[in-house]
Amino acid sequence: MAIASDFSLGKVDVALSPQERFEEFLRTRGKRITQQRLVIVEHVSKQHEHFDADKLLADLRNTAEGAKASKATVYRTLGEMVDAGLLKEMELGRRKVYEHDYGYPQHEHLHCTSCQKLIEFSSDELIRIRDAVAAQHQFRPQSHHLIITGICADCRSGRSKSRHQDRV
């Protein structure tokens, strides 16, 4: 019961598995627990990298028979998972990229423009800056997002010969 009212909070209760938490979320919203939604959460939970709707869709297509959901459903469900606090959404160029947010600490990204790799890091200092600046402007911060763009070690050393990947 405490959990049900917990969904609006930024920081989460990690007693439940992502799947369980998503079901809770659906229930408390009067939404239905469908095959597609289950398949999607489960699949996403196994995925530890950043991904976008298209990659998820492709992955589902490669999965054993049955484990399928349409493009529309994938998009819809990703949105719900963001609402449920399971995923965090990030606009990279023109597409939306997702990463786990449930039980994961806040972190920032280094984005390599050559191979599109994302490297994570975190910084307590940054949080302090954020709160100080927000207070100064009477601004209520909900989230923040630092991306440092540049060229990663691999690409600098020329290790990545092909020089340009298309996806995360």
Added chain:
Amino acid sequence: MAIASDFSLGKVDVALSPQERFEEFLRTRGKRITQQRLVIVEHVSKQHEHFDADKLLADLRNTAEGAKASKATVYRTLGEMVDAGLLKEMELGRRKVYEHDYGYPQHEHLHCTSCQKLIEFSSDELIRIRDAVAAQHQFRPQSHHLIITGICADCRSGRSKSRHQDRV
């Protein structure tokens, strides 16, 4: 002459007006100085807020006769101005937003999700964090971008009754 070879540098020579600098840029690239490009740089230079291609296009449409350029030309020219170091481009949601970069100091943004306002601030500390993190990962930073998302003072106090503007 020194100026001509200076375009690849991050920090710029502020001896020239934006217009002059753009003409230099065009010349050194073998590009032509057209009416449209002139109208656009001039118009953008008068504009001190953040804007996107659509807003610029609309503004141009409202301008005295003649001062017109097509949508395609506006998009193309904005890209050139970014290359020339006059503008900085930022992806906000799904559209690209521009701001002056010529002679302006690096700064970050508070983004109000209610009225879409952008508030600027800067932080030397952040630059230090960025360089430290980049060094740690042997990453060569080219730029960075911190956006703190939340609700601004005006919207919190309910001053903005309509609660949702569509544009910057």
Added chain:
DNA sequence: TTGTCTGCAAACACTTTGCACTTTT
């Protein structure tokens, strides 16, 4: 004159939506 630029409309990449049908409750 020569090659770049412009404007138009069509193409794009990704996401969202309307609707008839299917499923959950």
Added chain:
DNA sequence: AAAAGTGCAAAGTGTTTGCAGACAA
């Protein structure tokens, strides 16, 4: 049975592009 979800294809959104005619150099 009622309400919500799904899949499909069609519509959006903002940006980019191909091409014929216009215009700087």
